[in-house]
Amino acid sequence: MSHLLQPTILLLRDGTDSMEGIGQIISNINAIEAVVEIVKSTLGPRGMDKMITTSKDTTISNDGATILKLLDIEHAAAKILVDIAKSQDNEVGDGTTTVTILAGELLKNAKGFIEDGMNPQIVIRGYKRALEYCLARLESLIIAVDSSPERRREMLLRCAETALNSKLLSSYKAFFAEIVVSAVEKLDSNLLDKDLIGIKEVTGGSINDSFLVSGVAFKKTFSYAGFEQQPKKFTNPKIIILKIELELKSEKENAEIRISNVDDFQSIVDAEWEIIYSKLQEIHKVGAQIVLSKLPIGDLATQWFADRGIFCAGRVSNEDINRVAKATGALLQTTVNNVSPSVLGTCGRFEERQIGAERYNLFEECPSTKSATIILRGGAEQFIKEAERSLNDAIMIVRRCFKTNTVVAGGGATEMELSKGLKKHAVGIAGKEQLVMNMFAKSLEVIPRIIADNAGLDSLDIINRLRSIHFNNDKDGTEDTLYVGVDIVHGTGNNKESFVWEPLLVKVNALKAATEAACTILSIDETVRNPKSEQEEQQRRIKKSIPNAGKRR
Missing domain, CATH: 3.50.7.10 (GroEL)
Structure with a gap:
C-alpha cells in the first residue's frame, strides 16, 4: 500500500472534555459578563446592596470583594477575574467593583473583534498599549494638595468620605471619616500596620454611639x-x-x-x-x-x-x-x-x-500609641458587619493616601479624561491596534455610565454632556473641566471642588488589574476538564455537605 492510514493517538484520558478556539474565548467572555451583571448595580454612591444566603449565614453587602467571595464561582475563567479583583482588595482595599466592571467591559467590547476573526494577540497588544498611555496621562491629572498638616489632614478626610460614599455608612461619612483618619494617625507613620487598628462590634445603641479608643x-x-x-x-x-x-x-x-x-x-x-x-x-x-x-x-x-x-x-x-x-x-x-x-x-x-x-x-x-480601636455600635448584627467592611475599605484608602499623598478626581471624571486623551492618541496609531485602543477608550466610559444609572440619572445624557465638556476643554483651555464627572444631585459637576477624591494608587491599580484580567482571559483558547479531577471535586462537595460522610462508623 502506497498510503498507510495514520493511527489514532489518544492523548487525553477517555471522557476528558475539551473546548478550544474562538468558541472557548467567547464562552469565557460570556461568563465574565454574567459576573459583572451581578456586581455592577453596587457601584457608586447610590449603589444597591446584595443579599447572599448560604447554609450557614445571610450577608447583606455592596462591597465588591465580599460579594465575589461569597458567590463561590465555579467557572474557571470567572475565577481568574475574582482572584485579580481580590488582589486589588488586598493591595489597596478598595476598587474591586471598578476592576470587575472595567474588565468585563473590556472583554465585552473585544468580543466583536474576536467574532470578526481578529487574532486575540492583536487585542491584547492594543489593550496593553492603551494602558501605558493611561498610566502616563494620569500623572497630569493629579490634584495638587498643600503639604501643610492641616491641608493634608483635610485630604485624608475627603478620601475617607469618598470611600464611604458608596457604603452603608454614607449618611454618616463625615463622622466616620474623622474616626478613621484619627485611627490611622495613631499608627507608626513608617509602617502603618492595619492589624494594629481593631474594630470591635457591640450590638445595641445608635451608630452615632461609635467611638475611637486611643x-x-x-x-x-x-x-x-x-x-x-x-x-x-x-x-x-x-x-x-x-x-x-x-x-x-x-x-x-x-x-x-x-x-x-x-x-x-x-x-x-x-x-x-x-x-x-x-x-x-x-x-x-x-x-x-x-x-x-x-x-x-x-x-x-x-x-x-x-x-x-x-x-x-x-x-x-x-x-x-x-x-x-x-x-x-x-x-x-x-x-x-x-x-x-x-x-x-x-x-x-x-x-x-x-x-x-x-x-x-x-x-x-x-x-x-501605635494602636487604636474603633468601637462600632448599631442595632442589627448585619448592619454592624457591613459597617465594619465599609470602615475596612476606608482605613485602607487613608493608609494609601498617608503614604503617597497624591489624589485624582473621582466620580468618573478621571476615566472620561483618559478616554478623551486616548481617542486622540489613537489617531496616530497605524493598523488594527487603533481600533482596539479606541475600544479601550470607550470601555473607560462604563464607570461614569453605571454610576449615573445607579443614581437614577439618564446615563446617555450624562455621558454626552461629559464628552462635550472634556472634548471642549482643549478649545477653551479651562483646567477645571479636567475634573468634571458625575454628580448624583446635579448630573455633572466639578469633583475636584466637591472633594470627591480618590488616591492615585487606587486608580492605577484598578486600571492595571482590569487590563491584566482582560488580557489573561483573551489569551485562553482551550479548556481541558479532566474527568478524574471532576470526580474528586464531586466527592469533596459531598463530604462538605454531609458532616460525617466518609467516616468509618
Missing part, C-alpha cells in the same frame, strides 16, 4: 470566681503579658506516677501548689498590676490576684495581645523566672467599662 480595647474574657473582687480601674499601671498557663492541672493529664503510700501522693499535690504559688509570687514581686495571658488563668490564680489588688485576664486573643504589647511597650514572657521590671508595659489609664450589653477592657493614653 489604644486597645477588647471584650472581657472568660473569668472565674474572684474576678469581680479585682480592681477595674488603674492609673499608670504596670502591665505584664504572658504565655503561661496559671492553672492547677490534675496529675493524670500530664504524667503517670506510681506511688506506694498516701504521703507520696500528698507530696505530689503539694509540689503542684508550690509551683503555681511560686509563679504568682514572681509576678507580684516584679510589681505587675495587670496580668494578661494567652493561656487560661484559673480560679486559684484569679482569687490570689484579687486578694492583692491585681487585675488579670486569661485566654486573650493573639491579635489583642499583640496590639497591647505595641501600645504599652510590654514584652511577651514565656516564663516568670527572674523576670525583670524592664519587660513591663504601662498606659495612662486602664478601665473595665460597660459598653452596651458587654464589658470591655480599655487601655488608653499609652506612651507609644
Whole structure:
C-alpha cells in the first residue's frame, strides 16, 4: 500500500472534555459578563446592596470583594477575574467593583473583534498599549494638595468620605471619616500596620454611639470566681503579658506516677501548689498590676490576684495581645523566672467599662500609641458587619493616601479624561491596534455610565454632556473641566471642588488589574476538564455537605 492510514493517538484520558478556539474565548467572555451583571448595580454612591444566603449565614453587602467571595464561582475563567479583583482588595482595599466592571467591559467590547476573526494577540497588544498611555496621562491629572498638616489632614478626610460614599455608612461619612483618619494617625507613620487598628462590634445603641479608643480595647474574657473582687480601674499601671498557663492541672493529664503510700501522693499535690504559688509570687514581686495571658488563668490564680489588688485576664486573643504589647511597650514572657521590671508595659489609664450589653477592657493614653480601636455600635448584627467592611475599605484608602499623598478626581471624571486623551492618541496609531485602543477608550466610559444609572440619572445624557465638556476643554483651555464627572444631585459637576477624591494608587491599580484580567482571559483558547479531577471535586462537595460522610462508623 502506497498510503498507510495514520493511527489514532489518544492523548487525553477517555471522557476528558475539551473546548478550544474562538468558541472557548467567547464562552469565557460570556461568563465574565454574567459576573459583572451581578456586581455592577453596587457601584457608586447610590449603589444597591446584595443579599447572599448560604447554609450557614445571610450577608447583606455592596462591597465588591465580599460579594465575589461569597458567590463561590465555579467557572474557571470567572475565577481568574475574582482572584485579580481580590488582589486589588488586598493591595489597596478598595476598587474591586471598578476592576470587575472595567474588565468585563473590556472583554465585552473585544468580543466583536474576536467574532470578526481578529487574532486575540492583536487585542491584547492594543489593550496593553492603551494602558501605558493611561498610566502616563494620569500623572497630569493629579490634584495638587498643600503639604501643610492641616491641608493634608483635610485630604485624608475627603478620601475617607469618598470611600464611604458608596457604603452603608454614607449618611454618616463625615463622622466616620474623622474616626478613621484619627485611627490611622495613631499608627507608626513608617509602617502603618492595619492589624494594629481593631474594630470591635457591640450590638445595641445608635451608630452615632461609635467611638475611637486611643489604644486597645477588647471584650472581657472568660473569668472565674474572684474576678469581680479585682480592681477595674488603674492609673499608670504596670502591665505584664504572658504565655503561661496559671492553672492547677490534675496529675493524670500530664504524667503517670506510681506511688506506694498516701504521703507520696500528698507530696505530689503539694509540689503542684508550690509551683503555681511560686509563679504568682514572681509576678507580684516584679510589681505587675495587670496580668494578661494567652493561656487560661484559673480560679486559684484569679482569687490570689484579687486578694492583692491585681487585675488579670486569661485566654486573650493573639491579635489583642499583640496590639497591647505595641501600645504599652510590654514584652511577651514565656516564663516568670527572674523576670525583670524592664519587660513591663504601662498606659495612662486602664478601665473595665460597660459598653452596651458587654464589658470591655480599655487601655488608653499609652506612651507609644501605635494602636487604636474603633468601637462600632448599631442595632442589627448585619448592619454592624457591613459597617465594619465599609470602615475596612476606608482605613485602607487613608493608609494609601498617608503614604503617597497624591489624589485624582473621582466620580468618573478621571476615566472620561483618559478616554478623551486616548481617542486622540489613537489617531496616530497605524493598523488594527487603533481600533482596539479606541475600544479601550470607550470601555473607560462604563464607570461614569453605571454610576449615573445607579443614581437614577439618564446615563446617555450624562455621558454626552461629559464628552462635550472634556472634548471642549482643549478649545477653551479651562483646567477645571479636567475634573468634571458625575454628580448624583446635579448630573455633572466639578469633583475636584466637591472633594470627591480618590488616591492615585487606587486608580492605577484598578486600571492595571482590569487590563491584566482582560488580557489573561483573551489569551485562553482551550479548556481541558479532566474527568478524574471532576470526580474528586464531586466527592469533596459531598463530604462538605454531609458532616460525617466518609467516616468509618
